[in-house]
Amino acid sequence: MAENEALNEAFAGDAAFVPYLAAGDPSYEASLEYVEALERGGADVIELGLPFSEPIAEGSTIQEAVVRSLEGGMTPERFFEFVDDLDVDVPLVCMTYYNLIYQYGDDEGPRPFVEKAASLGLSGFVVPDLPAEEAGPLREACDEFGLDLVFIVAPTTAGDRLKRIMDQVSGYVYVQARLGVTGAKDDVSDQTGASLSRLREWDVPKAVGFGIKTGEHARAVVAAGADGVIVGSALVDIVAEGHEADTPVAETAERLESKTHELKQGALAGAGEDPESRGESLAESEPT
Amino acid sequence: MAENEALNEAFAGDAAFVPYLAAGDPSYEASLEYVEALERGGADVIELGLPFSEPIAEGSTIQEAVVRSLEGGMTPERFFEFVDDLDVDVPLVCMTYYNLIYQYGDDEGPRPFVEKAASLGLSGFVVPDLPAEEAGPLREACDEFGLDLVFIVAPTTAGDRLKRIMDQVSGYVYVQARLGVTGAKDDVSDQTGASLSRLREWDVPKAVGFGIKTGEHARAVVAAGADGVIVGSALVDIVAEGHEADTPVAETAERLESKTHELKQGALAGAGEDPESRGESLAESEPT
Amino acid sequence: MTATDVKFGEYGGQYVPEALMPAIEELTDAYERYVLENEDGFMDEFRQRLRDFGGRPLPLQRADHLSERYDTEVYLKREDLLHGGAHKLNNALGQVLLAKYMGKERIIAETGAGQHGTATAMAAAHLGLPCEIYMGERDINRQRPNVFRMKLNGSEVNPVTTGRGTLKEAISETMRDWATNVEDTHYVIGSIVGPAPFPAMVRDFHAVISEEAREQCKEQTGGLPDTVVACAGGGSNTMGAFANFVEDADTELVAVEAGGSSLDVDEAAGVAPNSASLSTGDEGVLHGARTKLLQDGDGQILESHSISSGLDYAGVGPELAHLVDEGRVRAANVDDDAALAAFHRLSRLEGIIPALETAHAFGWMEENPDELGDVTIVNVSGRGDKDLESVIEETEKRDVEGAVDVGEVFR
C-alpha cells in the first residue's frame, strides 16, 4: 500500500497533535485564519472538514459548524480553493462523507476527487461513513495518487473487523475513544486504554479522538499509549463562540492558537511518562 | 268500546275545528289565557299538549313550544292543575307521549294517569308514539274510565293496519294529511283526498291535521270530506311570535282567537260545498 | 320470543308514530326473509362484504401483559381492527345492504360520537347509496375528524340544533326525517335500540363478533371463556359479544356502562351525570322501545353524561335490559376517571389505544380482578384515535394513575 511520507513524518515525534476544523466555518476568510492559527499553536497534522449536508457521525457542535460553512457557500470546488489558499506547512487530511467524494467529477467514483486532492498536496482522507467493506475504490485511488486513507477503529471493533481495517489503513489509525458521535466531553473514556491495547501490534500510528477537550485529557490519552491526539469539537466551540459574540477574527484565532498549544503540551506531557504506568495514569485523569 | 259523549257531540255540527296548544307555553298563566282564547274563537275540541322531552313526531315549531313549556316548569302534575284551572267548556284531549302516561303513578302503567284525567273531565288522548300494536293497556284504561283514544292514520297506513286502528279508535280519527312531522305548510297535501276516501266506511269522525295553516286550507280539507280540521303549528307560531316580541298576553290571545275564527270559518265554508265536487276543490286550493 | 324478537320479556316493542309503522312492518318482513332466511343469498353477500370490505374475521388476541397483571388468561376480541375503527360497521353494512335489497334509495342515520355515522357513510359509499347523517351541533364541534370522514365519504351531515345537541336529539331528528321520507328511505339505527325489529336485527348483524370469538376461544384455549366483558352504551357491541354465549350457562357476561362522574341524579337540572341505565335506570319508553331509561319521576328523559360520547345515551337496548333482569347478564359500571386510567393502561401495556367507550370494559377488569374467571374475553369495540384530543384534555384536568404527559413534547 502506497503511503504518504508527510503523515508518517508528522507522527515521528513524541506525541502528535491533530486538530480538526470545518473549512469555511463560519466564513471562507475567517476560516483561513483559524486553520493557520492551528499550525502556529503546534498542530502536527490538520484534519480539514469538507461539510456534507447529512453528517451522521457528528454531534451537535460539528453539525452546527457544517451548517455555518454550507451557508457560507462552501462546496467541494471552494474547498479545493481553500486548501490552495491556505498557508500552512503541516500535512492536511480531508475529512468528509463519501457522497461528496463519489459525486465529484461526474459520477466517476472517487478517482477524480483523489486526483484533485493530490494535485493540491492533501495528504489523505478520513471518511466516517466509509467502513473497510466499502472502501475498495477509494483505497485504490489513494494508492494510485499516493495518499493515505485513515480508518476509524471504534470501541466495538473486534475480531475479523480489526484485521480488515489493519489491512487497509494508512497514515494513522483514528482510535475512537468512546461510542457515539463527535463532541467534547468532561472526562476521558476509560475504554481508551483497552482500545489501544488491542492495536499494540499495528505498525501504524494510533491517534485517539472523540470527546477530548483539555490538555489534561490529551496527556492522559498519550500516557495510555496513544501516538497522537485528535481534537475537533473543543476547537469548533471556540469558533462558534467567536461567531456568536462577533469577536474579531484575530482574537478568535488567538484563542484557537492557545488552545492548540495547551492540547499539544498535554500530549507531550503524556509522552514523557513511563509507558509502563500509563494505564493508571489514565484512570487518575478521570473524572476531572 | 266505551265512548266519551263530549267528543261525539263536538263533531255533531257541520265541521269541527280542533286547535292544539302546548299547555304552559310559554308560561302557565299566559297559556291559560291562550287556551281560553281558542274557545272564544270557535274551537269545538281542544288538543292540549303535555310536553315530553323527546317529541319525535313534532316539527321545530312544536319542539320549541315544548322546550318553553318545560323550562316554565310544566310537569304532569302541573298539567292536571292547568286543566283544572282552565275555564273552557269544549272537550279537551290530552296530547302527549307514552312515557309520561306510563310513568305516572309509580310505574303502574297507564291506568293512574287515565283515572286522574277522567277525574278532571278530560275527554281523551292522542299519543303519537303509541301505535295500535302497543295501545292495549291504554285502551283498556280508557274504556274503564270512559275516555276516548284517538289514533292517527298516516298516508302510509293501509291494509290490515287500517282495520287494526279502526277496531281501537274512538272519539275521532286523526287523519295525518302528509308524511312527516307537525308543522304549518304553505299548501294542502294532495294526499288528503285519498286518505279520506279510504276511511269513508269508518263510523268515527275524521279530523285532518298536519300542515294546515289558513282558513282556505281548512275549507279545502273539509270540502275534501273531512269532518274536522286540526291545527297546531300555525297557532303555536302566534304564541312563539308573541313570546319573542314580548307582546302583551291579551294581544296574543286576541290574535289566537281571530286565527281560530278564521280557521273555523274556513272549515264551515268547506262543509257548505257540494260533497260531490270536493276532490276538485282540494286540487284548486294548492299550491297557494 | 318470536323469530323476530319484537319483545324481550317486558321490554322492546314498537312505540313509533303510525306513519312509520308500515315501514317497520316492511322492514320486519325484509329482516325475516333476507336476514333470517338468507333469501337471495343476502347473508352470504353480507358475510362476504364484511370480509372483503370490513376485514373480517378479526383476531382473538391473547393480551400478554394484562394476563400477567391479573394472573389469568385475558383475550382481546379485536373489533378495533374493523374498517372504520369500531364494531359499528358490522351493523351499518348489514343495514345498508338490506336497504339495497329492499329497493330503498336513500340512507339516513343518527350519530353521537360519529362512529356510527362514519360506519354508515362508508357503507353507503361502498354500496353506492346517498346518505345523510344527523348529528347534534355540539357533537359536530367535539368530533371534527369524524365529521370530515363522513363528508369525505360523500355523506351529508345535518346539524341538529335542538336540545343539548347530542345523540338523543340526533335520534329524534332522524326519526322525524324517516317519518317524512319513509317511502324511499331506510333509517340505519346505530345500536340495538329503537322499535322492533331493530334491536334483534342489529344484534344479528353484530353477532358475528361472538360467533368468531367463541370458535377462536375454543381453538386457542381448548374451551369456552369464563367471562366476557364489553362496554355498553346502547349495547350493540355488547350484545354482539354476548349473543353466541347466552346459552353457555357457565360463561359470565358483564356489561359495563359509563358511571360518568357520579351515579347520583340531579332531577331539578334534568341531569344524570352518568349513562348507567342498566344499573340505575327505570323502565320506560323512548325512541320506539320500552327499556331501562335515565328519567325523572315524571318520565322526562334526563341528559346523560359520559367521558365517552359513544356511551352517552339515556337508554339501552331492550334485550340487554331483559337479560340483566333475568340475571343472565351482569350490569356493572365504571366512572370517567377509571375509564381514563384504563385507556392509558391498555395503550401503554399492550400497544393498543382503545376507544374511550372500550376503556370502560378494561376499567372494570382493573377494579374487579378477583371476579375474572380463568379465561376472560374483552371486546375491544373500537380504537381510540378519535378520542386523542379529549383524552389529553381530560387527563390534564386530573391526576390519572400511570398517564404519560402527552403534551410535554410540543414547544
Next chain:
Amino acid sequence: MTATDVKFGEYGGQYVPEALMPAIEELTDAYERYVLENEDGFMDEFRQRLRDFGGRPLPLQRADHLSERYDTEVYLKREDLLHGGAHKLNNALGQVLLAKYMGKERIIAETGAGQHGTATAMAAAHLGLPCEIYMGERDINRQRPNVFRMKLNGSEVNPVTTGRGTLKEAISETMRDWATNVEDTHYVIGSIVGPAPFPAMVRDFHAVISEEAREQCKEQTGGLPDTVVACAGGGSNTMGAFANFVEDADTELVAVEAGGSSLDVDEAAGVAPNSASLSTGDEGVLHGARTKLLQDGDGQILESHSISSGLDYAGVGPELAHLVDEGRVRAANVDDDAALAAFHRLSRLEGIIPALETAHAFGWMEENPDELGDVTIVNVSGRGDKDLESVIEETEKRDVEGAVDVGEVFR
C-alpha cells in the same frame, strides 16, 4: 444476490460509521438465522403475532366503483386495515421481535409522518421493550395525533431540531443515537433503506403483502394480476407489494412517487419540490446505502417535498432503484394536486379514506387508465385519518375536482 442481499446491482451496501459495523454484522447474522432460517421458530412467532396483534391476513377487495370507472378489474390490497392504520406494522413488529430475540433491551426509530413511529411504539409496547422515537420538530407539530399515539403507547418522542426538522434529519439523529448505544439498542429503520441487511430484511417482513395478494388474486380472479400499483417513498409498501410478483414476468409493477409541486430542482436553494428520486434522482450514498437520491451537483442532499409527509424523503430503497434500472419496475410519479383529487375520489367512491401517500397510487391510475391490464391490484398502504387536517387545508387552497367542502358544516 447473496442470501442477505447486501447489494442490489450497484446499489445498497453498508456506508455507516465503523462504530455501527459490528452491530450491523450482528444484525446480519440474526437476520440470516432467525428470518431466513426460522431459527427458534422466529418466523412462526412473527407470523402469529402479525395475525393476532396485527389482524392479518388482510383482504384483497374488489373495488366495484373503480372497476366500473376504469372498465377493468380493480382490486385493493387492504393494508389500511393493519393495526395502526398502515403497512408499517409488518416491519416494525418484525424488527422489534428480532431485537428481542437478539437480546436487545432498547428500541429506537425515526419517523416522518409518524406512521412508522406509531407502528414501532405499538410493537414495542406489545413486546414490552422501551422505545424512543426521533422526529423532526417541524413534523412533531404537523402530526400531533401521531405524537400522542406514540406517547400513549409509552414511547419517548425526541424532537430533532437540526436542519429543516423532517424525516432526513430524524434518520441522521437516530443513527447518532445508535452509534452511541449500539450495544444494547436496536434501530428499527422505517423503510427499505439504510445499510444492509435493512433493505432486504424490511422487504422480507413486508413481503407478506404480496404473498397474500398473489394467492388471493389467483383465488378470486383465477389468475395473476396484470398490474400492481403502489406508492413509493422509501419503498417498503412498494417492495412488500411487489416482492412475490417479481418473478411473474407478465405482471407489470408500477412504483408511484410523489411528483410534489414540480419535477424541477432549485439547486441554489437546495430544494427539490418533489420526492421523485426514482424518476429524477442520481446515484449517490445516503444513510448507509448507495441508491438514487435527490442531490445537487456536488452531492449535497436536497430538501424534498410532498403533500404527503410519508413520501417526503430524498432517497429510495436500493432494491427498488435496481429493479427500475433493470426495467422490472416502472417508475412513475403523480403531483400533489392529482394525489389530493385521488384522495377525495377514493373516499367518495369506495368508502375508503386512503393515506395521502396511498392516494398517489390512485392518482396514477386516474391519469393512466389505458395502461391498466385486465386485473390491477393497488396496494392501499394506509388509511387517511392522520391526513384529515392537512387535506382540508390543502383542498381549500386549490380547486380540487370532485372535492366536497368539508368545512361547511361547522358554524
